[in-house]
Every structure is written in C-alpha cells, then in structure tokens.
Amino acid sequence: MSERNITTIHSTRRSIKYLLIAVVTFVTLITTAIPEIAQAAEEYRTVSVADPYLEMHTGPGRGYPKFYVVDRGENIDIIKRRTDWFLVRAANGKEGWVDRQQMERTLQAVGSNLSFAKATQEDFTNAKWEAGILAGDFGGANIVSLYGGYSINSNLSIEAWGSQILGNFSNGWMASVNVVHEMWPDWRLSPLFTLGTGVLRTSPKSTIVQGEDRTDQVAHVGLGLRAYVTRRFLLRAEFKSYVVFTSRDENEEVEEWKVGFAFFF
Amino acid sequence: MESRFRILFLALPIFVFGLSGCASTKSFFGWGDKSAPPPAEIDEQVIDPEVERREIKEPNIDVENFELGAFAGIMSIEDFGTDLVYGVRLAYHVTEGFFLEGTLGQSTAGLTSFEILGGGAPILSDPERDYTYYNLSVGYNILPGEAYIGEVRAYNAGLYVIGGLGSTRFAGDDRFTVNFGAGYRFIMTDSIALHLDFRDHLYDIDVLGEEKTAHNLEATVGLTIFF
Numbered sequence: 001m002s003e004r005n006i007t008t009i010h011s012t013r014r015s016i017k018y019l020l021i022a023v024v025t026f027v028t029l030i031t032t033a034i035p036e037i038a039q040a041a042e043e044y045r046t047v048s049v050a051d052p053y054l055e056m057h058t059g060p061g062r063g064y065p066k067f068y069v070v071d072r073g074e075n076i077d078i079i080k081r082r083t084d085w086f087l088v089r090a091a092n093g094k095e096g097w098v099d100r101q102q103m104e105r106t107l108q109a110v111g112s113n114l115s116f117a118k119a120t121q122e123d124f125t126n127a128k129w130e131a132g133i134l135a136g137d138f139g140g141a142n143i144v145s146l147y148g149g150y151s152i153n154s155n156l157s158i159e160a161w162g163s164q165i166l167g168n169f170s171n172g173w174m175a176s177v178n179v180v181h182e183m184w185p186d187w188r189l190s191p192l193f194t195l196g197t198g199v200l201r202t203s204p205k206s207t208i209v210q211g212e213d214r215t216d217q218v219a220h221v222g223l224g225l226r227a228y229v230t231r232r233f234l235l236r237a238e239f240k241s242y243v244v245f246t247s248r249d250e251n252e253e254v255e256e257w258k259v260g261f262a263f264f265f
Numbered sequence: 266m267e268s269r270f271r272i273l274f275l276a277l278p279i280f281v282f283g284l285s286g287c288a289s290t291k292s293f294f295g296w297g298d299k300s301a302p303p304p305a306e307i308d309e310q311v312i313d314p315e316v317e318r319r320e321i322k323e324p325n326i327d328v329e330n331f332e333l334g335a336f337a338g339i340m341s342i343e344d345f346g347t348d349l350v351y352g353v354r355l356a357y358h359v360t361e362g363f364f365l366e367g368t369l370g371q372s373t374a375g376l377t378s379f380e381i382l383g384g385g386a387p388i389l390s391d392p393e394r395d396y397t398y399y400n401l402s403v404g405y406n407i408l409p410g411e412a413y414i415g416e417v418r419a420y421n422a423g424l425y426v427i428g429g430l431g432s433t434r435f436a437g438d439d440r441f442t443v444n445f446g447a448g449y450r451f452i453m454t455d456s457i458a459l460h461l462d463f464r465d466h467l468y469d470i471d472v473l474g475e476e477k478t479a480h481n482l483e484a485t486v487g488l489t490i491f492f
Contacts, residue, residue, distance in 0.1 A: 011431055025335075059452065061361040063409030080327040082456075082491065083361050087455055095455075100308035133401050137428055142441035144401070164432055166441035168469075174452060206437040233359065 044077035047106040047114055054106070056096025060085035068094050121190070124228040124264060125154050125185045132236060132262020139242075139254035141167025147262075151256070154185040161198070170211075172202035176218065182226070192238070194222040200244055217245045222256075232263040329456070330363075333358040335491025336460065342435070343470075343479035346375030350396075350483055356404070364404045366427065369481055370483075372396040374435065377473065388472060393437045398466065400444050402429025412451065421452040433468055440468040446483075460487040 054070040060082045068090070070076055076088040076098075084100040100116060108114050119127075130149040137143065142165070149159035157180045165172040178196020197219045204211040224238025237259040244252040333355050338351035352370030359365065373395040380387055404427035412422040428445035446464035453459055466481040 033375055058411060058419070059409065061406065061421070061423075062407045065411060078326050080329050082329050083358050085361060086326070142430075144432065144441075164439065166432055168438055171439045231359070 019118045027250075044079055045108075046075050046077050047103075047108050048073060048075050050107045050113075051102065051105050054088075054098055054102055056088070056094065056098060057085075058096065060087070060097045064097065068096055070094075078103075119232045119264070121188060121228050122223075123232070124188075124226075124234060125190075127151065127264035130157070130159075130234075130262055130264045132234075132260055134236060134238070134258040134260030134262075136256065136258035136260075138163075138165050138167075138256045139163050141170075141172075143256065143258065145258060145260070149180065155182050156180070157182075159194075159196075161196075165200075165202070168205070170202045170204045172200060174198055174200045174218070176220065178220065178222075190226045190228075190230050192226060193225065194220070194238070194240065195234065196220055200242075214246070216247070219243050219245070220256075226262075229261075232265060234262050236260055236262050271473070329491045330358045332358065332458070332489045332491050334458075334460065334487050336370075336462065336485040336487030337376055338462075338483065338484040338485030340370075340372045340396070340481060342372065342374045342481050344377045344473055345394070346377075348373050348375055350485065352485075354487065354489070362406050364406070364425075366398040366400070366429070367404045368398075368402070368431075370398050372398075379473070389436055393435070394433060396433065396435045398431060398433040398435075398442060400429050400431035400442070400466075402427050402431075402444060404428075404448075406450075423450050423452075424448070425450060427464075433466065436470065436472045440470065442466050442468045456491045458489045458491070460485070460489060 049070050049072050050070050054076070055066045056068040056070065057064045058067050070088075070090050074091055076090050079087040079089055079095070081087070084096075085097045086100070086103050087095060088098050088103075089095045094184040104114060104116065106114055129150050130151070132147055134145045134147070135143065143163050144166070145161055145163040147159050147161040150156045151157040157176050159180055160173070160174045161178070163174040165175075167176060176196050176198025178198075180192045181193045182190050183193070184190055197217065199215055200218045201213065201215045203213040220242045222238050222240030222242045224236060227237075229235055229237045238257075240258075242255045242256060244254060246252055292384050305429070333353070334351050335351070337349065337351040339347055341347040350370055350372035352368060354363045354366055354368045355365040374389070374396050377388060404423045404425045406423050409421070409423035411419045413419050424447060428443075428444075430441070430443050433440045433442040443465050444466045446462065448460055448462035451459040451461075462483075462485045464483045464485075466483060467478055468480045468481075469476055
C-alpha cells in the first residue's frame with residue numbers, strides 16, 4: 001500500500017511540473033506575440049468606401065450584430081483578416097468586422113477595386129502543394145494518416161505519408177512514399193492512381209499477444225478520388241492494396257480504405 | 266551658389282551615364298554611334314518639374330486564421346478516477362463556421378476501486394498510468410452572438426460542436442479514440458479567446474477483464490490567441 005502511495009504522489013508532482021512548463025511556454029508565447037501586434041499597428045492598407053455604406057459587425061461572422069455604418073467616401077484601414085471577414089478601422093477610430101463581399105466593393109488609393117486572392121478549381125488542378133488527413137480501415141484495424149504532396153505537373157505528384165494503425169491485436173506506424181497519377185486533373189471529381197513503397201512497424205498489443213515488434217517493408221497500389229469542395233479544400237477517398245514483405249514464408253496482403261480532407265496551397 | 270551646385274549634381278549623372286556608354290555597353294546596346302549627350306539635355310533636366318511620384322506600396326493584410334492555446338481541467342478516466350488534464354490545441358479556421366483542430370493532452374490515471382479495496386498488486390505500472398492523447402477534429406461554430414457582462418461590457422462569444430478521432434496512449438497501448446463534445450468560446454479581444462470545453466473520449470479497452478467501450482469525460486478551461 002505504502003509503495004503505491006509514494007508512486008502516486010510522484011506522478012502528480014511530475015504532472016504539475018509539466019503543467020508549469022506548459023504555462024510558462026504559453027505566457028512567453030503571448031508576451032512575444034503582443035509586441036508584435038502592437039508593432040503591426042504602424043501600417044495598414046487603406047481603402048475608401050464606394051458603396052452607399054459599409055456595415056461593421058462586432059465579430060467575424062454573420063451572427064454577430066451590426067453596430068456601425070461607414071458612409072460612402074470615407075477611408076477605412078484594414079487591420080486583419082479572419083476567414084472571409086476583415087477587421088477594419090474607420091477614420092473616427094471605430095473598429096468592426098466587414099465581410100468579403102462588401103470589402104470587394106471598396107476602392108484602393110489607385111482607384112481600382114480591391115480583390116482578394118481566392119482559390120478556385122483551377123488552383124485545385126494546378127496547385128503545387130497539398131496536405132491532408134485521412135482515416136479509415138487498414139485490414140480490420142483503424143488507421144489515421146497524415147500526408148503531404150508535391151505536384152511535378154498537373155498529372156503527376158509525389159506524396160509522403162505517415163500513418164498510425166490502431167488495431168485490436170496490434171498497433172503500428174507506417175511511413176511511405178508514393179507517386180500519384182491523375183488522369184483528368186481538371187475534373188472536379190478527379191480519379192487518381194497511386195503506386196508506392198514504405199515501412200511498416202507493428203507491435204502486438206500488450207494484453208493479448210506476447211510477440212516481438214516487427215519492421216517490414218511494404219509496397220502498395222491504389223485507386224482514389226480527389227473532390228474539390230470549396231476554397232482550398234478537397235475531400236479525398238482512396239483504396240490501397242498493400243503487400244507486406246514479412247520475414248516469414250508468406251507475404252501478407254492488406255487492404256486499406258480511407259477518407260479524409262486535404263487542402264492545397 | 267545654389268545653381269552651381271545643381272549643375273554639379275546634374276553633371277555627375279550625365280558623366281556616369283556617359284561612362285556607361287563606353288566599352289562593352291556601347292556595342293552591347295548598339296549605342297556606339299551616339300556621341301556624348303548634347304548640352305541641350307542640361308536645360309531639359311533643369312526645368313524638369315519636381316513632381317514626386319506617389320509611391321504606392323500596399324501593405325499586406327495580416328491574415329489570422331490560426332488559433333493556438335493551452336488548456337487545463339479535469340478528466341475522468343473510466344475506472345481509474347478523475348485527475349488533472351492539460352494540453353495544447355491548434356485550430357485552423359476554414360470558414361466562419363468550420364474549423365479544424367488538433368489537440369495534444371496529458372493526464373494521469375489513478376487507482377481503480379478494485380486496487381484500492383483489494384489491496385493487491387496494482388493493475389498498471391506507473392508509466393502505464395500516464396494518459397496521453399492526440400485528436401484531429403472538425404468543429405462548427407453555432408449560436409454566435411454577444412454576451413454581456415453588466416450593462417456596458419459586451420463580448421463576442423459562441424458555442425461550437427466538435428468531433429474527431431485520434432489516439433490515446435494508456436495502459437501500455439495506443440488506442441483508437443473518437444472524441445466529440447461542445448465548447449464555449451468567449452472572445453475577450455479580437456486576438457484572445459477563452460474556452461470552456463467539454464469532451465467525451467471513447468476507446469475500447471480490455472484492461473479490466475472483458476473488452477468494453479470506455480467514456481472518458483473531460484472538462485477544461487483554455488486560453489487561445491489568434492495569429
């Protein structure tokens with residue numbers, strides 16, 4: 001009994017130490033961020049209101065109430081942007097959030113309309129980088145995957161994947177690289193074909209099997225679908241067939257289904 | 266005096282320009298045939314109106330779609346008591362409604378009632394009692410609006426519902442974990458927000474005999490900054 005009591009105190013103390021570390025790091029982060037915010041107060045992009053009026057909301061969302069209206073011809077400073085909302089400051093110091101549609105009808109100092117970079121389906125086809133998260137089933141086990149890809153051209157790209165496999169009998173990690181070929185990259189629903197290789201590390205669950213950790217090479221082929229949703233986002237679903245080159249007499253074959261989302265940039 | 270200086274300063278660029286006309290650039294640009302600039306050019310530059318071009322360098326708009334923060338609270342680990350939980354979260358706001366969130370958290374499991382009452386050997390060793398998890402979740406902001414403190418202070422606030430999946434390392438294994446819950450985001454300034462968050466973490470565990478789905482309820486308070 002006494003031994004357990006000691007150990008419990010020990011772990012609590014350690015967790016408090018971690019908590020302190022976390023708090024200190026966070027406070028340092030905030031204190032470094034605040035001067036940066038103050039510093040940014042120097043220069044803002046200024047536009048003038050061209051519509052009869054511009055509506056300011058208290059927060060960056062449709063649900064936040066409108067509380068102020070800026071008249072036509074008045075100048076506003078754009079302080080920052082969050083999603084499709086802009087925090088602006090009127091000449092009299094009033095600050096509020098304005099949506100993108102209204103901001104696009106304001107005029108810049110040169111007299112032209114302000115336009116904001118907006119990802120389109122064309123970027124979906126041509127973007128160089130892509131990253132995403134997928135989850136699904138890997139031979140009966142759950143799998144969570146993270147990937148990053150680079151497009152050589154609109155048809156061909158290289159991807160690196162890191163996955164965690166969580167099963168009933170064993171857990172594991174997998175790292176792999178693959179090439180992706182898209183037959184019709186300009187389609188909104190673009191089919192893809194993948195071919196790749198990697199390593200799979202499996203460790204049996206502690207409660208069920210007493211076995212050894214294994215690291216095996218794998219090779220895989222797959223079919224999938226990328227679907228453009230909106231802005232920089234896409235949904236991705238894929239099926240991959242793996243061959244695990246085990247040290248035993250027979251190779252293992254594993255089927256994998258995954259769905260998830262990704263964004264391109 | 267002043268005009269003499271002006272001529273001097275005007276003569277200097279002409280001299281430099283003249284030099285550049287020599288040697289390689291001469292043949293390279295095909296200017297070789299041209300002689301030194303005619304003196305008329307001096308007059309031209311003297312009467313050049315002093316119009317300062319308005320240089321328009323538009324500063325970039327600061328985009329703040331990320332939200333980073335730390336949280337602490339309590340977590341009830343099924344069968345293993347309730348303990349302190351703390352962690353970090355990073356969110357990316359996709360639209361005004363949707364956001365993606367990644368969370369890392371840590372807690373420590375206590376003793377089961379079996380261990381306390383039975384007084385036998387502990388079921389788990391000390392390192393196995395460390396409970397760490399990561400989650401990747403999708404959240405949606407609902408019910409945005411203003412919240413009032415007293416009569417004069419109004420703050421933006423909103424509820425969000427959130428759900429996702431990840432992994433929990435506990436009792437010697439990594440366990441596939443599904444989480445869902447809801448939270449209240451109280452926006453103190455345009456960059457700092459306070460969170461009250463309630464989550465249920467579900468995983469299958471067989472440490473205490475038969476396999477079952479465990480619900481680990483978590484309630485935390487957090488502080489985040491947008492950047």
